[in-house]
Amino acid sequence: MGVETVLDAESPQRKELLPLIKLIDFLIVPEEFAVGFSGTTNVEKAAEFFLKRGPRVVVVTRGKRGSLIRTEEKSFFQPAFKVPVVDTTGCGDVFHGGFIYGLLKDWPIEVTSEFASAVAAIKCKKLGGRAGCPSFEGV
Secondary structure (H helix, E strand, O other): OOOOOOEEEOOOOOHHHHHOOOOOOEEEHHHHHHHHHOOOHHHHHHHHHHHHOOOEEEEEHHHOOOEEEEEEEOOEEEEEOOOOOOOOOHHHHHHHHHHHHHHHOOOOOOHHHHHHHHHOOOOOOOOOOOOOOOOOOOO
16 A cells, blocks of 8 residues: 554564554564563573564564664674663653654655654653653753
8 A cells, every 4th residue: 555554562472463463564563572572581492483474674673772673684683772760651651652763754764763862762761751862952
């Protein structure tokens, strides 16, 4: 159809997601989901597990350890920005929003992942799920 899709999956117990994964272009999952669903404790192998099932890009978020981004052509780690953490509530959602923003802007995957990491780090510096969400100018 020409419409790119992004899936933010959370629960590794939801095995019925597997048929859906082949329809997804960008899969963004936390490390717990990646290793729990794939059956491996190696995050790179977990990303490969998903990549073989359809998505063009797999992003495994790892909290303060950054994220792993995997495509057919490359695999790289995006470090998390070091900031004084006040509250991590909503950081995953902010990361996803930042990542989707980069996709909509057609930025290279490296720039997109760095931007997503930056907005999530900024969010960590304030208390509350929405209070710390930065504006574009604040990034």
